[in-house]
Amino acid sequence: FLSESLRGRLLSPEITGLAVPMLCLAKKTGKLRTVFDKRLQNENTVKDVTPFPDQDMIRNDVARSQVRSKIDLTESYEQIRIVDRDVDKSAFSKNFGTYESLVMLMGDCNA
Template identity: 40%
Template sequence: MTIQDKPLKQVTPAQKEQFKRHIDALLKLGVIRKSNSRHRTRAMMVSSGTSVDPVTGKEIRGKERMVFDYRTLNENTNKDQYSLPGINTIIQKIGNAKIYSKFDLKSGFHQVAMEEASIPWTAFITPEGLYEWLVMPFGLKNAPAVFQKKWIIVLAYIQNLLQFTLTTSLSFPRIRKIMQSI
């Protein structure tokens, strides 16, 4: 099976520059590499929304980000049935704790390396060329379940980690363990 979505739509020079900035940053971080995969999905640039400046009345564009249309790949992926904990489970688990430590992982899924055999399936096309992910990208069907299972030592909820104990003497060794694993 080959996952091959439609080619890129025509992009403006400004959009091409946005793609270049994102690709250069991801290459520098070492989270993507050039690809020759026979699979590909289309990358798109989106803005996180717009707002209006109350003083000037001008529209302000939100943060730009690159997103990927993994619908075809996801439709052909077996669902990992691992589920995120419900709020009642979380409250029951942490209810008696006295000390809480919260960590927010930047780009949480990017903390998880892709298995080598799965990397070609993540290939995406941009005006800069074809690339593939070395870490888990956002948008994959099983990304939440995989991420959740990786953080079993703490109560993880997507990219927020909450560590809880009854005493500081128990808390500090656990925090150290979390920091060493990040």
């Protein structure tokens, strides 16, 4: 995960005191899944309160569109860049270093 993400410029090495732990858990298939324990960080975050979008309106807009596109949602969080001013809030640590994520990670309460 780390070497692939560093090559793809999704992460950058960082020295910071504020970082959440990164864990690797086994899936039912036996593959490893990377997770971040953001519970404490989320408890200390001011929550964005936004209404849920009108699903009927969205479906009607899509149905009327002449052009549609398909996006890959398999790794959808890793496809959304974090605004530069918020990158320092994305730090996580592993036993061999601390890194900042340049893309959204799963687990952020305001993601």
